[in-house]
Amino acid sequence: MTAQDLAQDNRLGEKKWRRRSLWALLVLIPLTLAVEAYDSVKALLVDNDLFERRVAWGESAHFGGSDWKLTDLRGAFGMKNLPPGTVPVLADFAVTVGNPDLQNLWLGCKVMLIDAEGRRWLPTSAVRLNAPDNVQTCISAIFSGAKTGDVLNLRETFLVPKDVTNTIRPAVGVGSERPYFLLFQMEKD
Amino acid sequence: MRRLANLVLLLVAVALCYGLQMSKPHYADLIGPIPVRGKVGDVVVGRSFEVRVEKVQFARKLRADRYGETKVLTTGGVWALVTVEFAARDASTVVSTASWRGPTRLTYDHTERLSFINNGFLPVTVDPGLQKKARLVFEVRPEEVGNATVLISSKLLAALDSQAEISIGPVAASSDGMPAGTVDTLDLTQPVDGLPK
Numbered sequence: 268m269t270a271q272d273l274a275q276d277n278r279l280g281e282k283k284w285r286r287r288s289l290w291a292l293l294v295l296i297p298l299t300l301a302v303e304a305y306d307s308v309k310a311l312l313v314d315n316d317l318f319e320r321r322v323a324w325g326e327s328a329h330f331g332g333s334d335w336k337l338t339d340l341r342g343a344f345g346m347k348n349l350p351p352g353t354v355p356v357l358a359d360f361a362v363t364v365g366n367p368d369l370q371n372l373w374l375g376c377k378v379m380l381i382d383a384e385g386r387r388w389l390p391t392s393a394v395r396l397n398a399p400d401n402v403q404t405c406i407s408a409i410f411s412g413a414k415t416g417d418v419l420n421l422r423e424t425f426l427v428p429k430d431v432t433n434t435i436r437p438a439v440g441v442g443s444e445r446p447y448f449l450l451f452q453m454e455k456d
Numbered sequence: 457m458r459r460l461a462n463l464v465l466l467l468v469a470v471a472l473c474y475g476l477q478m479s480k481p482h483y484a485d486l487i488g489p490i491p492v493r494g495k496v497g498d499v500v501v502g503r504s505f506e507v508r509v510e511k512v513q514f515a516r517k518l519r520a521d522r523y524g525e526t527k528v529l530t531t532g533g534v535w536a537l538v539t540v541e542f543a544a545r546d547a548s549t550v551v552s553t554a555s556w557r558g559p560t561r562l563t564y565d566h567t568e569r570l571s572f573i574n575n576g577f578l579p580v581t582v583d584p585g586l587q588k589k590a591r592l593v594f595e596v597r598p599e600e601v602g603n604a605t606v607l608i609s610s611k612l613l614a615a616l617d618s619q620a621e622i623s624i625g626p627v628a629a630s631s632d633g634m635p636a637g638t639v640d641t642l643d644l645t646q647p648v649d650g651l652p653k
Binding site: 350353 | 588649
């Protein structure tokens with residue numbers, strides 16, 4: 268083999284590898300984007316209540332290892348010392364505990380009210396109403412030591428503008444079920 | 457010839473990279489807060505909350521209640537008290553940081569000397585459709601008062617989140633160097649929203 272042949276072989280090899288490298292980019296660039304974005308997409312899905320699961324009025328839904336049922340949603344009208352145009356709203360749930368590992372399954376438990384425009388209200392600390400001893404909040408229930416078959420009475424208190432009281436619906440999200448959350452429908456829906 | 461072409465290409469690439477490094481914004485600027493600007497009285501609408509500065513007051517001393525006893529807070533500079541009205545946009549949220557940026561870009565964080573008061577001061581929980589008043593309090597040098605900007609964001613590290621930047625405008629100085637209209641003592645014992653505590 269002469270030096271000329273060797274040089275030509277090298278050039279051909281170089282061309283072949285350049286073409287292979289360019290084709291490889293087609294795979295590698297999307298792959299890099301996917302690997303880089305994986306954590307962000309996972310965080311987006313695990314930390315947010317994105318997709319609703321509707322629960323018809325009077326029915327219960329299995330969620331986070333337990334059966335959730337909305338028992339009442341009512342406004343506490345006529346309270347004094349509140350900002351004008353606002354009304355406290357109480358949402359009551361009866362939850363039949365299935366899997367008692369609430370500290371893992373209910374982690375980051377969030378009860379919300381969602382109106383027709385999709386605006387979300389979280390429980391308030393501005394209003395304190397007396398409740399019976401057996402009524403808990405979602406977070407306190409996590410540490411209640413409830414066993415399988417127990418029925419927990421949960422109540423969350425919200426403060427919302429008066430004009431949304433007709434369209435708000437209660438919703439529940441827990442860490443083990445995100446990005447899905449329960450959206451409870453009312454009797455009139 | 458080919459070797460020379462490769463060398464030229466390499467030098468062009470180095471020059472291009474250097475140019476990019478010198479001219480492009482720093483990474484911290486790229487992912488920094490996104491400013492939403494306004495002035496006193498404007499409703500400044502950010503991603504998660506909206507805010508309107510109602511008034512700005514200056515005082516030499518503040519009076520506040522602490523566990524039932526009245527406390528007077530003095531300062532070597534001047535107290536700037538900004539009364540604001542917040543509302544959340546799409547979901548309940550918390551507005552937790554504010555700072556005062558003077559005309560020379562010296563930036564003063566919200567005071568921590570009033571952290572014993574838990575109502576009407578940062579952090580403030582705000583809900584959609586419900587206006588909520590709050591007081592922002594800064595301890596600043598008198599010469600940093602005029603043409604200052606109040607920066608408000610929901611989180612301390614507002615990466616890629618909006619930050620309200622509200623310009624206070626010019627403030628006249630009186631003969632003693634203090635801003636015009638500086639009062640001796642401002643009373644913070646009354647709730648900002650007029651509702652009972």
